[in-house]
Amino acid sequence: MSNQSISLTPELYDYLLGVSLRESAVLRDLRARTAELPDSNMQIAPEQGQFMALLARLTGARRAIEVGVYTGYSALCVAAVLPPDGRLVGCDLSAEYTDIAREYWRRAGVAERIDLRLAPAAETLSALLDDEDAGGSFDFAFIDADKTGYAGYYEQCLRLLRPGGLIVVDNVLWNGRVLEGVTADEDTRAIQAFNRALRDDDRVDLSLVPIGDGLTLARKR
Template sequence: MRIQVTVDEAMQDYVASISLREPDVLRDLRKKTSELPLALMQISPEQGQFLALLVKAIGARRALEIGVFTGYSLLSTAMALPAGGRVVGLDISEEWTSIAREFAGRAGVAEKIELRVGDARQSLAALMRENGSAGSFDFVFIDADKENYAAYYEAALELLRPGGLIVVDNVLWHGAVLDEAQQDSETTALRAFNAKVRDDKRVVLSVVPFADGLTFALKR
């Protein structure tokens, strides 16, 4: 028998009350982001804490984030990295990443973060051309435009070491992936991406219905 707890607002509040340890700087960043028109693009504090736990659990020293927005997940990762660790963040927006830079300074982790602003596909191509980059990353978080998820995933696999972990956000897309009436470019891209990773023998796979759906792909 499969038992599934319904996570309504009351349950979410309870989970936060027994587990969330949100640093003040991240709380302040979340508040600032909540004032923006696209605030829903920000991950939840519980998800940020989960990413930080994963970074520590696999002993990551070099991380990559594709899709930074205002930097909540980026800072969560940077703060979890050990001294000397580094996270490369890719985003199209100078405006959004300027907020990430500001709060990285407040958090005291600016030296751990390298932001590259521009088309992520071009940034990834440039990164892969750099000597020693291939196979050098431990952790990749993908949370950018959905139409290019497959391309980002392939680049991540090339950049990851064996045993490195890819985490992909929004793979359930608020349930739209189940609705065949939804044929917009984002939803169809996510359906194709989910099928691609399902059949990919290069990784150990788990998809968890947490937040908006998270894919975990461990490179063999």
């Protein structure tokens, strides 16, 4: 027994994947394709994608938002568990990376469920908020984009979510750099401030889960 989360050795991590990961062939191929890219470290861990899909199922999600799509692995995980008439609005700037995403979304048969918008995420979220039918209508949001934008994306997503909806935020442990002091760079300081703000936000129920690079789950009250 332990009174804190255990550290995962490479062997224990392999065991975790071996007894729990249910990764489709398309997801596996997409992960392998992404691993060939120079910035493949932006890819989420496969067990994290599976965890997010489970969270989307548990919330009964029909409408989802993703801020930061990259090559589409997390969007595919979530879109695959939405109902046939479900929709995921994906926010990104890169046509190069999202062209890869579109290829695998088509292969998985979920392309029609994903509304990809190539524009600054703050603009896309503002446009959704301007739609009188959109506010409070989303069930699930995932934020994994520029760290200095996290606070703003969170506020916009919170307004778009219904009560009981869930926001999932990636990289909140930032590979341990959240422990840095005055030498911390701008991105690290942004995550540190974001984590402190969420701790004190009584609009949500909160948990920080040490999976991947740290996931914060914030359920709108």
